[in-house]
Amino acid sequence: MDRSYAVEIIYRGIFQKTLAKHISRGLVLAAAKEGKTGISFGRYGDSPERNGIPAKNFAIIAPDEVTLEESMAQYEPKQVDVTVVVDDTLCKGVESWAWYGLQPVNRLLGPGGKLVVTSMLGFDDLLKMIHAKDVPYELAIVRGIPSFSGLWVFKDDHTDVRILGTIARLVPEMLSLAAIEAAIRDEWKDELKVTSARKAYSRVETTVVPPGVGNPEQPYAFTLPGWREMPEGIAIRNIPMGGAITDPVTGQVGGYRAAVNPYFKKFTTRTMRPVIDFEKCIKCTLCWLQCPDSCFDVTPDGLYDVRMESCCGCGVCEAVCPIEHCITMVNESAFTDNRSQWEMWKADREGYRAWVAEKISARPERAHGFRLRGLYQEQIKALAAVGLAPGGEEKVGREDTTEASAGGA
Numbered sequence: 001m002d003r004s005y006a007v008e009i010i011y012r013g014i015f016q017k018t019l020a021k022h023i024s025r026g027l028v029l030a031a032a033k034e035g036k037t038g039i040s041f042g043r044y045g046d047s048p049e050r051n052g053i054p055a056k057n058f059a060i061i062a063p064d065e066v067t068l069e070e071s072m073a074q075y076e077p078k079q080v081d082v083t084v085v086v087d088d089t090l091c092k093g094v095e096s097w098a099w100y101g102l103q104p105v106n107r108l109l110g111p112g113g114k115l116v117v118t119s120m121l122g123f124d125d126l127l128k129m130i131h132a133k134d135v136p137y138e139l140a141i142v143r144g145i146p147s148f149s150g151l152w153v154f155k156d157d158h159t160d161v162r163i164l165g166t167i168a169r170l171v172p173e174m175l176s177l178a179a180i181e182a183a184i185r186d187e188w189k190d191e192l193k194v195t196s197a198r199k200a201y202s203r204v205e206t207t208v209v210p211p212g213v214g215n216p217e218q219p220y221a222f223t224l225p226g227w228r229e230m231p232e233g234i235a236i237r238n239i240p241m242g243g244a245i246t247d248p249v250t251g252q253v254g255g256y257r258a259a260v261n262p263y264f265k266k267f268t269t270r271t272m273r274p275v276i277d278f279e280k281c282i283k284c285t286l287c288w289l290q291c292p293d294s295c296f297d298v299t300p301d302g303l304y305d306v307r308m309e310s311c312c313g314c315g316v317c318e319a320v321c322p323i324e325h326c327i328t329m330v331n332e333s334a335f336t337d338n339r340s341q342w343e344m345w346k347a348d349r350e351g352y353r354a355w356v357a358e359k360i361s362a363r364p365e366r367a368h369g370f371r372l373r374g375l376y377q378e379q380i381k382a383l384a385a386v387g388l389a390p391g392g393e394e395k396v397g398r399e400d401t402t403e404a405s406a407g408g409a
């Protein structure tokens, strides 16, 4: 190892905060086991974190102190060797707290870099979400449902050590598996976690993604104003008033569409999205009233359509809708675009009915871990079955879960 290595961990703020910290800290502890050095830190602009908002941690590993200090002359790396994504829906892009617009999840990867995603999806499905890059990189899947703990409780499902074992496999010149194992023994004093890291090391699935392969959509771009264009006396422009909508089939003009800030598209916070069965809607307005982000457009025919560019996926609309399965939250990974459901329904009602039925029946399970008491424990058993132990014959850990101290420490 003759240079420093940079690893970024992209995670969902609060829900995965402790998990991300375990991964970046574990890398530095492992570096010390090999006589190397390192530093682990969170992205400055990501604090204060909010539920589900994309956020980042970094770990820099270096052969010696001088190389580390030289690397840290720039606080946030402009290029990384490994990007870890601990929730696959983040593959659609990330818009972090204090960032400006949507960014591809693989943006910082250099040529030949490694993108590690925890997912139950295959390479093709992930590449429908991950934006195409102009250099080749390696995509690695760590099998398992995303590890969502929720607020300040960390449920230990071994995702942290499985990621560490995977990184040892993908970048052996940075850290060996022996160093990772030694760090886990010292830090967690749990031989089962060592076993999990070793299994992840041997089971990781990888493919090389050539240039131009992936989601072809152009992520958000902007041009900074020059000094001649700076408007006087104002930093943030007003959002203009909303207006009426035109029905794509009848041409009828009416309803109301609230305007939203065009520069901040909050859909990257979303892990689930509402699917609406317009034929069940009784036009009670509760979803429109309760949506915290004013996402519902009132259509000319008096229905309520979600603006997917703005929906943060909080699930409030599903909770307040009085009609069963009129609004159903579905795993975000089941969708590839943000098009209007109402326009789809208007254009082809029969096709839309089939689309809704398919989406709400075949949806991969998804929750923030605290929707139902006991839900997370059930999900961890599923993880044991699909990720760690084929057939589910092995347990993940003591009593399946471990609750860390309050405060997410």
Ligand code: SF4
Binding pocket: 273, 274, 290, 291, 292, 293, 294, 295, 296, 306, 310, 311, 312, 313, 314, 315, 316, 317, 318
């Ligand atoms: S999930 Fe429903 S309530 Fe929440 S932001 Fe989206 S549309 Fe609004």
Ligand code: SF4
Binding pocket: 276, 280, 281, 282, 283, 284, 285, 286, 287, 288, 304, 320, 321, 322, 323, 326, 327
């Ligand atoms: S809450 Fe449900 S029934 Fe009421 S307007 Fe919204 S979608 Fe229709």
